Amino acid sequence: MANREITQPETVFMSGACHDCGGKCVHKVHVRDGKILRIETDDGKEPQYRSCLKGRAYRQRVYAPDRLKFPMKRAGARGEGKFQRISWDEALDTVATELNRIKESYGPSAILYVFGTGSPGLLHSSGAIERLLYMFDGCTIRWGSNSAEGSRFASRATYGTLATGHHREDLINARLILMWGWNPAVSTSGTNTSYYLAQAKEAGTRIISIDPKLTESTAVFAHRWLPIRPCTDTAMMIAMAYVIIKNNLQDQRFIDTYTMGFDQFKKYVLGIEDGIPKTPSWAEIITGVPATDIENLARDYSTTKPAVLMPGYAAGRTAYGEQFHRAAATLTALTGNIGIHGGNPAGHGLNSHIARFPVGNNPVERGAPSLDNNLDCALRSRYKVHSAKIWDALLKGKAGGYPADFKLLYVTNSNCLNQYLNTNKGVEALQKLEFIIVHEQFMSATAKFADVLLPVNTHLERNEFFQPHYPDHYYIYGNKVIDSLYETKSDFDIAVELAPHLGVQNYSNNDEEEWLREFVKVTGDIPDYDEFKKKGTYKVQIEEPAVAFKLQIEDPENNPFPTPSGKIEIYSQRLADLNHPEIPPIPKYIDDWEGPNDSLTTKYPLQLITRHTRRRANSCFDNIPWLKETEPQAVTISSVDAQARGINDGDQVRVSNDRGELIIPAQVTERIMPGVVDIGQGAWFAPDEKGVDRGGCPNVLSKDEHSPGGAFPYNTCLVQVEKA
Ligand SMILES: Nc1nc2c(c(=O)[nH]1)N[C@H]1C(S)=C(S)[C@@H](COP(=O)(O)OP(=O)(O)OC[C@H]3O[C@@H](n4cnc5c(=O)[nH]c(N)nc54)[C@H](O)[C@@H]3O)O[C@H]1N2
Numbered sequence: 001m002a003n004r005e006i007t008q009p010e011t012v013f014m015s016g017a018c019h020d021c022g023g024k025c026v027h028k029v030h031v032r033d034g035k036i037l038r039i040e041t042d043d044g045k046e047p048q049y050r051s052c053l054k055g056r057a058y059r060q061r062v063y064a065p066d067r068l069k070f071p072m073k074r075a076g077a078r079g080e081g082k083f084q085r086i087s088w089d090e091a092l093d094t095v096a097t098e099l100n101r102i103k104e105s106y107g108p109s110a111i112l113y114v115f116g117t118g119s120p121g122l123l124h125s126s127g128a129i130e131r132l133l134y135m136f137d138g139c140t141i142r143w144g145s146n147s148a149e150g151s152r153f154a155s156r157a158t159y160g161t162l163a164t165g166h167h168r169e170d171l172i173n174a175r176l177i178l179m180w181g182w183n184p185a186v187s188t189s190g191t192n193t194s195y196y197l198a199q200a201k202e203a204g205t206r207i208i209s210i211d212p213k214l215t216e217s218t219a220v221f222a223h224r225w226l227p228i229r230p231c232t233d234t235a236m237m238i239a240m241a242y243v244i245i246k247n248n249l250q251d252q253r254f255i256d257t258y259t260m261g262f263d264q265f266k267k268y269v270l271g272i273e274d275g276i277p278k279t280p281s282w283a284e285i286i287t288g289v290p291a292t293d294i295e296n297l298a299r300d301y302s303t304t305k306p307a308v309l310m311p312g313y314a315a316g317r318t319a320y321g322e323q324f325h326r327a328a329a330t331l332t333a334l335t336g337n338i339g340i341h342g343g344n345p346a347g348h349g350l351n352s353h354i355a356r357f358p359v360g361n362n363p364v365e366r367g368a369p370s371l372d373n374n375l376d377c378a379l380r381s382r383y384k385v386h387s388a389k390i391w392d393a394l395l396k397g398k399a400g401g402y403p404a405d406f407k408l409l410y411v412t413n414s415n416c417l418n419q420y421l422n423t424n425k426g427v428e429a430l431q432k433l434e435f436i437i438v439h440e441q442f443m444s445a446t447a448k449f450a451d452v453l454l455p456v457n458t459h460l461e462r463n464e465f466f467q468p469h470y471p472d473h474y475y476i477y478g479n480k481v482i483d484s485l486y487e488t489k490s491d492f493d494i495a496v497e498l499a500p501h502l503g504v505q506n507y508s509n510n511d512e513e514e515w516l517r518e519f520v521k522v523t524g525d526i527p528d529y530d531e532f533k534k535k536g537t538y539k540v541q542i543e544e545p546a547v548a549f550k551l552q553i554e555d556p557e558n559n560p561f562p563t564p565s566g567k568i569e570i571y572s573q574r575l576a577d578l579n580h581p582e583i584p585p586i587p588k589y590i591d592d593w594e595g596p597n598d599s600l601t602t603k604y605p606l607q608l609i610t611r612h613t614r615r616r617a618n619s620c621f622d623n624i625p626w627l628k629e630t631e632p633q634a635v636t637i638s639s640v641d642a643q644a645r646g647i648n649d650g651d652q653v654r655v656s657n658d659r660g661e662l663i664i665p666a667q668v669t670e671r672i673m674p675g676v677v678d679i680g681q682g683a684w685f686a687p688d689e690k691g692v693d694r695g696g697c698p699n700v701l702s703k704d705e706h707s708p709g710g711a712f713p714y715n716t717c718l719v720q721v722e723k724a
C-alpha cells in the first residue's frame with residue numbers, strides 16, 4: 001500500500017493562559033497534521049508575555065495517557081475510583097434526572113455548587129455551569145477565596161475596593177521594595193513581575209525579603225533576607241509602626257489629609273490602650289526577628305521614599321490573616337506611599353477592569369442584602385457556605401447552622417478534596433451525599449468521588465478570551481489549536497447541551513464566537529477582533545504605569561476613597577459595628593491558634609507552611625512527568641530540626657498531626673528557618689490502605705476553619721516530623 005501519510009506544512013497557532021498561576025502568558029503552538037509538535041512563547045515586541053516551564057510542557061498534558069476521555073458513571077464504591085464508560089446522552093440524562101429529583105424533593109438550595117480556578121478563561125469556565133444552575137432555580141454556592149480572602153477583607157475595609165494595584169512597571173520607580181511573604185519568581189504575581197523586579201534591582205532599588213524561607217525570589221532579587229515565624233507578621237508590622245510613631249517618622253500631612261483613625265491606632269501601638277507598648281522587643285519574642293532588624297527596617301521604610309511594601313497572599317492565609325493585610329495597608333498610609341509612582345497601597349491589587357461571564361442572579365439568594373462589598377462574614381454565611389467549611393456543611397447541614405441540608409454536589413474547575421482544608425474530613429463528608437457530579441480533565445482526588453464524571457477539553461481545544469488578573473495592559477486570544485480529543489467538551493459546551501435536558505430555555509443566545517466578540521468589545525481597548533484573534537495578543541500602549549488612587553491623592557476634594565468616610569480607614573466604623581472581638585476596628589496582632597504560641601506546640605512543635613510550587617499551578621500538572629523531574633515533592637526542614645530528629649536529606653519522613661499524616665522525603669536545608677517546615681501545595685492525595693497519604697498533599701494536615709474575616713488558614717498549622 002502506498003504511504004498515505006501526506007505531511008501538511010507546520011502551522012503556528014497563538015493561544016495561552018493555561019491555568020491559575022498568577023499570570024497569563026502567550027503560547028505559540030506548532031501544529032502539523034492536527035498534532036501539537038511543540039510550544040514556544042512570545043518573542044514579539046516588549047513587553048513580552050512569556051510562558052513558564054508548565055506552558056512549555058503543555059503538550060505532555062494534552063496528550064497525557066491519563067486524560068479523561070469519555071463520560072463515565074461510578075462502577076464501584078464511591079471514592080474507589082472505578083468507573084464505567086457511558087454515552088454523553090446517558091450522562092446528561094442522568095445529571096438532569098438527579099438535579100431535578102433533588103430540586104423537587106429538597107429544594108434548589110440542597111444543590112451545592114463548588115467551582116474553582118482550573119480554567120482562567122472567561123467563557124469556558126466555572127461561570128458556565130453557575131449560570132445554568134441559576135437559570136434552573138438556583139443552588140447554594142461557596143464563598144471565600146482560597147487565595148486571599150484576608151486580603152480582600154482588608155482591602156474592602158481600608159480602601160473600599162479591591163482595585164488597589166499598580167502596573168508592575170511601576171516597581172522600577174521604587175527606591176526600596178519589601179517583598180513580604182512574596183515569591184513572584186515562582187508564584188508569578190503578574191506575568192512580568194520578575195522582569196520588572198530585575199530592572200528595579202539593576203537600577204539600584206534595594207530589595208528586602210521577609211519570609212520564613214530563603215525563596216527563589218529572595219536569592220535572585222533581595223539584598224537581605226529577614227526570616228520570620230509564620231503567622232506573626234502582624235506583630236512585626238505593628239512594631240514597625242511603633243518605631244515610626246515614636247520617632248515621629250510618619251508622614252503627618254498625608255495622615256491628616258487622607259486617613260481616619262490614626263489616633264486610635266496610635267493608642268494601641270504605644271500601649272496607651274492596653275498597657276502593652278508594641279516595641280520591637282515585644283515583636284522579637286513573637287516573630288523571632290531581632291528587635292534591631294525591626295527597628296532598622298522601620299526607619300529604612302519610612303525614610304526611603306517612594307517605597308513598595310508588597311504583601312504576598314500567603315501570610316494572610318493564616319488564622320487572623322486579615323490583620324496582616326490591614327497592618328500592611330496601614331504602614332503604607334503612615335509613610336504616605338499611596339497614590340504615588342514607586343509606592344504601593346498594599347491592598348488586594350486586583351485589575352480594576354476585569355470582565356466577568358454574566359452568570360445572572362441566584363434565585364436561592366433572593367432577598368439577601370448585597371453581599372459583594374459586605375464585611376459581615378456571618379451574614380454571608382447565612383446564604384452561602386464558606387469554602388473552608390464545605391465538609392462540615394455537608395456533614396451537618398441546617399443543624400450545624402448552614403443554609404441547607406445538602407444532597408447533591410456539583411463540582412467544576414476544582415479539585416476541592418485535594419485543595420480545600422482537611423482532606424480526610426472531606427473523604428468522610430463526600431459519602432453523605434446522594435449524588436456528585438464532577439467535570440474534569442483528569443482523575444483528580446475529587447473526580448474519584450463522582451457518580452457521574454464528565455470529561456473536559458483543555459484550553460488548546462477551544463477558543464477563549466483571557467485578561468490579566470493583576471493590573472496590566474494586554475489581552476490574550478486563546479485560539480483553538482486542535483479539535484477536542486476523545487469525547488471531551490468544555491464546561492460551556494456541556495452547559496449548552498445540558499440546558500434542554502433541564503428544561504432551561506435560552507441558556508445562551510450566543511455561540512462561542514459571538515460571546516468572544518462581545519467580551520472583546522466590552523474591553524473598549526481592542527479595535528479589531530479578527531486581527532486580535534490572528535495575533536493572539538493585544539498590547540495596549542501606555543504613557544506611564546497606572547497607579548492606584550492617584551486621583552484620590554492628587555485631588556481629594558473631588559475624589560473621595562470609596563469607603564464610608566471617603567478616607568483611608570485605619571479605623572473602620574463598619575468593623576467597629578460588627579462588634580466582634582476578633583475583628584477589631586484597627587489592625588491588631590492576635591495570637592494564632594496553632595501559631596508558635598499555642599500550647600499545642602508541645603505535641604506538634606513545627607509550623608507548617610504550604611507554598612505554591614514552580615512545577616504546578618495549584619493541583620494542575622502534578623501528573624506531568626517532565627515537570628515532576630524538575631522538583632521532587634518533599635518536606636523542607638531546617639538542618640537544626642532535622643539533626644534533632646536524626647533525619648538526613650532524602651530520608652522518608654512522617655509529617656503528622658491530629659487530622660492526618662503523610663509520608664514523603666525530607667529536603668534538609670539552611671534555607672528555611674528552624675521551627676518551620678514547608679510542603680508544596682497541590683500534590684495529589686494518594687492514601688494508602690491505612691489512610692496515610694503518600695502523594696504529599698498537605699491538606700490532610702490543615703484545619704477546616706476560617707479567619708474571622710474569611711481567610712483560609714493554610715499557613716496556620718502545627719505538625720510533627722519524624723523518621724518514617
Ligand atoms: N495547603 C494549601 N492548599 C491550598 C493552597 C495553599 O496555599 N496551601 N492554595 C489554595 C489556592 S490559593 C487556590 S486558588 C486553590 C485552588 O484550588 P482549585 O480551585 O481546586 O484549583 P486546582 O487545584 O488548580 O484544580 C483545578 C482542577 O480543575 C481542572 N481543570 C482545569 N481546566 C479545567 C476546565 O476547563 N474545566 C474543568 N471542569 N476543570 C478544569 C484541573 O484538572 C484541576 O483538577 O488551592 C488552594 N489550596
Ligand SMILES: Nc1nc2c(c(=O)[nH]1)N[C@H]1C(S)=C(S)[C@@H](COP(=O)(O)OP(=O)(O)OC[C@H]3O[C@@H](n4cnc5c(=O)[nH]c(N)nc54)[C@H](O)[C@@H]3O)O[C@H]1N2
Nearest residue numbers: 021022147181183187230231312313314315611612617618
Ligand atoms: N508557579 C505557581 N504560581 C502560582 C500558583 C501555583 O500554584 N504555582 N498559584 C497561584 C495562586 S492561585 C495564588 S493565590 C498565588 C499565591 O501567591 P502567594 O500566596 O504569594 O504564594 P505562596 O507561595 O503561597 O507564598 C509566598 C511566600 O510566602 C511565604 N510565607 C508563607 N507563610 C508566611 C507567613 O506567615 N509570613 C511570611 N512573611 N511569609 C510566609 C512562603 O514561604 C512563600 O515564599 O500564586 C499564584 N501563582
Ligand code: SF4
Nearest residue numbers: 017018021025052055
Ligand atoms: S502556568 Fe501560567 S505562566 Fe505558566 S504557561 Fe500557564 S499561564 Fe503561562
Ligand SMILES: [Mo]
Nearest residue numbers: 020146147148
Ligand atoms: Mo489562589
